[in-house]
Amino acid sequence: MLSLKDLKKLDRDDVLDLLGLETRRTTAESALPALGIFAAGVLVGVGVGMLLADKPGTELRGDLRQRIQGARTSWRRPSTARAVGTRSRARAPRCRRVRAPRPDSRQCVKCTEGLFPWKRGEGPSCLLGGQGGWPRMRGDAKSFASGADPVSAAKKRRTTGTKPPEATQPSRHDTPVDTPAVGAPSPLPVRNTDTPWASGPEGALGQLRALETLESTYDAWAELKREHAASVIQFREEQARLTQQGSFLLGAVRAAGMDSGSTAPGLQPQGAASDFLRDAEAKLARAREAVSQREAESEARYQAAFTEVRATLIDRVQRYLQRSHPHLTLLLRRVGAERSILHVARVQPDEAVLLCYLLTQRVPSRYGFLFDDSTEDLSLPPAPLYAEESVASDAVRPDAPGLLRVIDASTDVLPLKGFIPLRVPRPGGGEDFFRLLQRGAVMEVEIADGPDFRSILTREESERFAGHLLRLKLEERIGLDIEAG
Structure with a gap:
């Protein structure tokens, strides 16, 4: 039992404790202990960070102050960069x-x-x-x-008050500090690492030797052709410039009355005039001779590079054919009882190159020749030849006999475009000229008939063409599947 004296000593919390209750805590009473612990942790963290910092405290505080000032400046002037048309970058x-x-x-x-x-x-x-x-x-x-x-x-320099060497006028800023300054020196251009080889024949030959694929070989060949064409144009322009200089000099001498054949009174004695002309003509002659010599040396280097590229291409094609053979799928489409249309399923670019060499013993002049259906005149069909390899630009659309003559005249390269030629022997002697013409997803078989080609074949022509492909399969030179539609 509690005495009266003990009851006088009880406070509100004691009474509530006797009744099994307690006073509800306010938000401040709950948050103050947590805030105290957090503040103590912050102070400990700051102290540890300053002890482990990689720079003195003065530099650290200076960096923080400069970052805050830079962020404040960028926030105050965000529209200036957009006004001058510059793209904002991270500071x-x-x-x-x-x-x-x-x-x-x-x-x-x-x-x-x-x-x-x-x-x-x-x-x-x-x-x-x-x-x-x-x-x-x-x-x-x-x-x-x-x-x-x-x-x-x-x-x-700060202690002695001297200026730094090669001091230049500071760039004027019309934009925030996170954008380039007006008049600032431009950075050096970024190096191009996509094509690490040098230009000229050496660069193309380096590209040729870097990879062993057919596509890379044709890429090196195309690069060599572009470099050779640019070199020819450059030497022509240089020769034309020398010719123009000589013509200009002769005209100037005549205008001055120094030419012995001129009727106008001369400004200089004839002896001095002839000496001047003789020296000028000698200098021009030496310059032309030097240009001609450099042109001959450059042409010899390019021709040697072309020879190496062609020999490498033929060697790689032959090695490819030893390891794998082109595979053809022949599709027969009947047109009536005695006529038909033959289609061959489309092949890949590598197979097209191999098939062209297998059927003609020559390589095409371009890698994607079979799939090129471009034309310089929309009113005309695509030309069957490229204007290269001794084929003039006005002779790219010959008739069937003319196309056969171009193929026979070629030695190791054919400038074919959009088709593959094929000769099929006749039973009684002679041979027929067929071609596989690219048409979308298939190649259509056409036969030369006079000056033109026709795609609807007789039964005998279809059987001879299919028999020729079957003979190549039995010789293990190609793979063949025949499907009847």
Whole structure:
């Protein structure tokens, strides 16, 4: 039992405790202990971070202050970049070693982190940024490689009051700090690593030797053709320029009255005039001879490169045929009782090249020749020949006998376009000229009939064509499937 004295000492919490109740806590009473623990953790974390920081506290506070000021400036002026038509970029990280309003152009890649177009790890190592740092300016490469410390040089200039060497006028900013400055020096162009080979015949030959596929061989051949055409045009322009200079000089001499054949009074004695003309003509003759010699040397290099490309292509085609054979699927479509149309299923580009060499002992001049249905005149069908390999631009549409003459005149390359030729012998002697003409998903079999070709074959012609393919299959030169529609 509680005495009266004990009852006087009880407070509200004791009474509620006797009754099994307690006072409801306010939000402040619940949050204050948690906030105290959180504040203590923040103070401990800040202290540990300052102890483990990789730079002094003054530099750390300076970096934080500059980042806050830069973010505040970018937030206040967001529309200026859009007004001048520049694309907004993420603000570049500030260099940790040299303090400046913007990362200095003499800092290395390690300090500016991605502001220089060259990749890290290329070029001489930088003393400030560690290995693999190219200087921002070409003139600073020697100072970085020789061991000069630009940080010490900057401190020395600040103490002595001297100006930095090769000081240029600072760029004027009309945009926020996260966009390029007006008048700022443009960065060096990014190197093109897609085509690592050099230009000219050496570059095409390097591309030829890099890969062993048929497509890469034709790509190298096409590149060599483009380089050769550009070289021919360049030498022609140079010869024309020399001819124009000679003509201009002769006209100027005549206009001045120095030519002995001119009736106008001369400005110089005839002896001096003849000496002047003789020296000028001698210089032009030497220049023309030098250009002609360089042209001959260049043409010889290109012809040697063309010979190597063709020999390599034929060798690769022969090796391909030893390992694999083209596979054909012959489709028969009846047209009445005695006539039919023959189709051959479409083949891949490699198989088209192999099939052309197998049937003609010559390689096509282009890789995708069979699938090219382009035409320079929409009113005319696609030409069966390319204007190359001694075929003139006005002779790309010959008739059937003319097309056969072009094939017979070729030695190792055929400028075919859109078809594959095939000769099928007759039982009594002679042979018929067939072609596989590309038509969408199939190749249509056509036979030469006078100056034209026809696709509807007689029963005897269809059987002889199918028999010729079957003979090639039995000789294990091709694969063949025959389907009747």
